[in-house]
Amino acid sequence: MLITKDELEIPTKRLAKSLLGCFLVHTVNGQLIGGRIVETEAYLSKNDPACHAHKGMTKRNETMFSRPGLSYVYLIYGMYHCFNVVSAKEGQGEAVLIRALEPVFGLEEMKHNRNTVKIANLCSGPGKLAQALAITKEQNGVCLRKSQLRLHRRESFKTKPSRIKVCSSTRIGINQGSELALRFLIEKNPFVSKPA
DNA sequence: CCAACGATGGTCT
DNA sequence: GACCATCGTTGGC
Numbered sequence: 001m002l003i004t005k006d007e008l009e010i011p012t013k014r015l016a017k018s019l020l021g022c023f024l025v026h027t028v029n030g031q032l033i034g035g036r037i038v039e040t041e042a043y044l045s046k047n048d049p050a051c052h053a054h055k056g057m058t059k060r061n062e063t064m065f066s067r068p069g070l071s072y073v074y075l076i077y078g079m080y081h082c083f084n085v086v087s088a089k090e091g092q093g094e095a096v097l098i099r100a101l102e103p104v105f106g107l108e109e110m111k112h113n114r115n116t117v118k119i120a121n122l123c124s125g126p127g128k129l130a131q132a133l134a135i136t137k138e139q140n141g142v143c144l145r146k147s148q149l150r151l152h153r154r155e156s157f158k159t160k161p162s163r164i165k166v167c168s169s170t171r172i173g174i175n176q177g178s179e180l181a182l183r184f185l186i187e188k189n190p191f192v193s194k195p196a
Numbered sequence: 197c198c199a200a201c202g203a204t205g206g207t208c209t
Numbered sequence: 210g211a212c213c214a215t216c217g218t219t220g221g222c
Binding site for chain 1: 203204
């Protein structure tokens with residue numbers, strides 16, 4: 001079952017936690033690829049200098065200010081993409097970065113996209129999962145309930161029990177705002193980008 | 197195991 | 210011209 005509009009329009013920190021265990025799937029050439037979200041980070045509009053929206057709207061970050069439930073994708077280090085779920089209220093400029101998935105669907109396709117055969121190396125980082133799922137700036141601004149790129153609830157696929165334990169840590173790969181505990185992970189999950 | 201570093205290009209000052 | 214919400218490789222233990 002798809003994530004509902006109401007489930008998406010909640011405070012960003014809460015959404016970052018509740019997205020854990022949900023499924024991110026992309027239909028490419030009629031084939032479904034993707035997996036279960038195991039690691040996220042919240043980026044806030046207030047008191048968060050690491051957030052792209054911290055200094056207001058620019059060409060790059062404008063979709064961060066759009067409706068919750070849309071996709072925000074940007075290019076990082078000239079070669080990778082990062083995928084976010086726009087959150088909070090329209091106009092606020094907040095989002096949840098999806099940092100890792102447990103690969104579930106279309107493993108062979110994802111191996112091909114990533115040029116590796118190691119399952120643990122397919123989606124264990126924001127750049128990796130975007131590459132595995134063929135997410136690029138073409139998906140920037142699409143609706144995650146209606147486009148080929150979608151979010152499904154935890155109970156949608158019977159791959160694991162839906163009860164999970166969440167833990168948190170400081171965020172990864174940033175300088176400013178690095179002391180804030182806004183990274184959330186499924187406890188003891190082998191598919192995260194780095195242990196807590 | 198791990199720290200260091202280069203690739204690579206869009207965005208912002 | 211500097212800075213990046215990264216990753217793969219390299220070279221040291």
